[in-house]
Amino acid sequence: xxxxxxxxxxxxxxxxxxxxxxxxxxxxxxxxxxxxxxxxxxxxxxxxxxxxxxxxxxxxxxxxxxxxxxxxxxxxxxxxxxxxxxxxxxxxxxxxxxxxxxxxxxxxxxxxxxxxxxxxxxxxxxxxxxxxxxxxxxxxxxxxxxxxxxxxxxxxxxxxxxxxxxxxxxxxxxxxxxxxxxxxxxxxxxxxxxxxxxxxxxxxxxxxxxxxxxx
Amino acid sequence: xxxxxxxxxxxxxxxxxxxxxxxxxxxxxxxxxxxxxxxxxxxxxxxxxxxxxxxxxxxxxxxxxxxxxxxxxxxxxxxxxxxxxxxxxxxxxxxxxxxxxxxxxxxxxxxxxxxxxxxxxxxxxxxxxxxxxxxxxxxxxxxxxxxxxxxxxxxxxxxxxxxxxxxxxxxxxxxxxxxxxxxxxxxxxxxxxxxxxxxxxxxxxxxxxxxxxxx
DNA sequence: ATAAAAACTTAGACATATCTAACAAAAATA
DNA sequence: TATTTTTGTTAGATATGTCTAAGTTTTTAT
Ligand SMILES: [Mn+2]
Ligand SMILES: [Mn+2]
Ligand SMILES: [Mn+2]
Ligand SMILES: [Mn+2]
Numbered sequence: 001x002x003x004x005x006x007x008x009x010x011x012x013x014x015x016x017x018x019x020x021x022x023x024x025x026x027x028x029x030x031x032x033x034x035x036x037x038x039x040x041x042x043x044x045x046x047x048x049x050x051x052x053x054x055x056x057x058x059x060x061x062x063x064x065x066x067x068x069x070x071x072x073x074x075x076x077x078x079x080x081x082x083x084x085x086x087x088x089x090x091x092x093x094x095x096x097x098x099x100x101x102x103x104x105x106x107x108x109x110x111x112x113x114x115x116x117x118x119x120x121x122x123x124x125x126x127x128x129x130x131x132x133x134x135x136x137x138x139x140x141x142x143x144x145x146x147x148x149x150x151x152x153x154x155x156x157x158x159x160x161x162x163x164x165x166x167x168x169x170x171x172x173x174x175x176x177x178x179x180x181x182x183x184x185x186x187x188x189x190x191x192x193x194x195x196x197x198x199x200x201x202x203x204x205x206x207x208x209x210x211x212x213x214x215x
Numbered sequence: 216x217x218x219x220x221x222x223x224x225x226x227x228x229x230x231x232x233x234x235x236x237x238x239x240x241x242x243x244x245x246x247x248x249x250x251x252x253x254x255x256x257x258x259x260x261x262x263x264x265x266x267x268x269x270x271x272x273x274x275x276x277x278x279x280x281x282x283x284x285x286x287x288x289x290x291x292x293x294x295x296x297x298x299x300x301x302x303x304x305x306x307x308x309x310x311x312x313x314x315x316x317x318x319x320x321x322x323x324x325x326x327x328x329x330x331x332x333x334x335x336x337x338x339x340x341x342x343x344x345x346x347x348x349x350x351x352x353x354x355x356x357x358x359x360x361x362x363x364x365x366x367x368x369x370x371x372x373x374x375x376x377x378x379x380x381x382x383x384x385x386x387x388x389x390x391x392x393x394x395x396x397x398x399x400x401x402x403x404x405x406x407x408x409x410x411x412x413x414x415x416x417x418x419x420x421x422x423x424x425x426x427x428x429x430x
Numbered sequence: 431a432t433a434a435a436a437a438c439t440t441a442g443a444c445a446t447a448t449c450t451a452a453c454a455a456a457a458a459t460a
Numbered sequence: 461t462a463t464t465t466t467t468g469t470t471a472g473a474t475a476t477g478t479c480t481a482a483g484t485t486t487t488t489a490t
Pocket of ligand 1: 077081095096099162
């Protein structure tokens, strides 16, 4: 049995693995807001359970089983988010915190039912892929808005961050998944991008354009 | 902040208070499957938090605040059960275990949304009343089927027990909330009751007739 | 190559929630 | 009333998950 707490560590290592190739104790510590000694001891525990590979002073890595278990928690998280948006009328900025709690519920039937009711959605409200029942994830290689050049066209397909502050910022500017943007101008000084969409023109900072994925 | 565990103790004391007038440490111990010394120490903790009245060797009692908090957890439980049945297609025998977990989610918006979507239901799938946002519970005085006499008519309005075994037993016999029964015969030896309903005639044991409430 | 800084681990403490063993009080029975 | 049984408490142990303080190892900078 994997505890609530252990599930959160697995998810953290999983997410960090998709950001950089090596995941350090420090990274996990920062990500979860838990001190390094605690992370070290949890890594030993997860290693003993066969969920992570751990050697002192080395980066940590999920074992295949650890990856599957992490993906299954993420599946529960994303199905929940999608269900809250699609069937309960929540905004995409409201669902992450609720899903953080419901993802730990041990009731496969609940999540399989959500999946069925929604017709097996491929992505969550933030454009992140939903792993299947076996923990397999479809990977799409999307580009960041910040990587484009002047004159390019871009469709928002995902956001890399689900904090409500950021999503409310996007809501205020009427930016959502599916919005098509034209890159009008890139400021060489701070890389802020002027974009045109839906008869509007706005300047987005690099912080924002780094968090928007699409093609 | 009331922990997951504390919430379960409050719920237990609350439920037991509605069964008998006095709630003992033993009762809570039996109800939660937790040893008596553990219950004693939790009662002290809850007393320190102002949620129960506790004195050594005396029955335990919820304070008004303890009652409200218990009722709010029960509200979350029952709204969840109702939502699972009404909006996710689960049977009344499947929802209790899932609700036992979701009732601990800290997200008032989630439960208020369920409540809204369902149009503020008064009872859960087992006929138990759903407390309002302030923890107030409508009380209906229903009779047990076991209290009736031969020739009486009875409409099932609630069950006192949500174990899947019991509910599957009722499902098999096509007994559900709203079913109208005629009491045909009461066996004086073991108080089993012969009932007629929907062109059927069945014998229900005292164990069963004690768990069916109605009027 | 050495010193300094950063990352990591070990050791030990603490909070929560549980248990068993032993004892004490209250209730039931003789 | 005296004894036995039941119920409840105290004391101390254990498991999980967290922390701080103090060292180690590795990496970076001088
Ligand atoms: Mn999320
Ligand atoms: Mn979580
Ligand atoms: Mn998401
Ligand atoms: Mn229930």
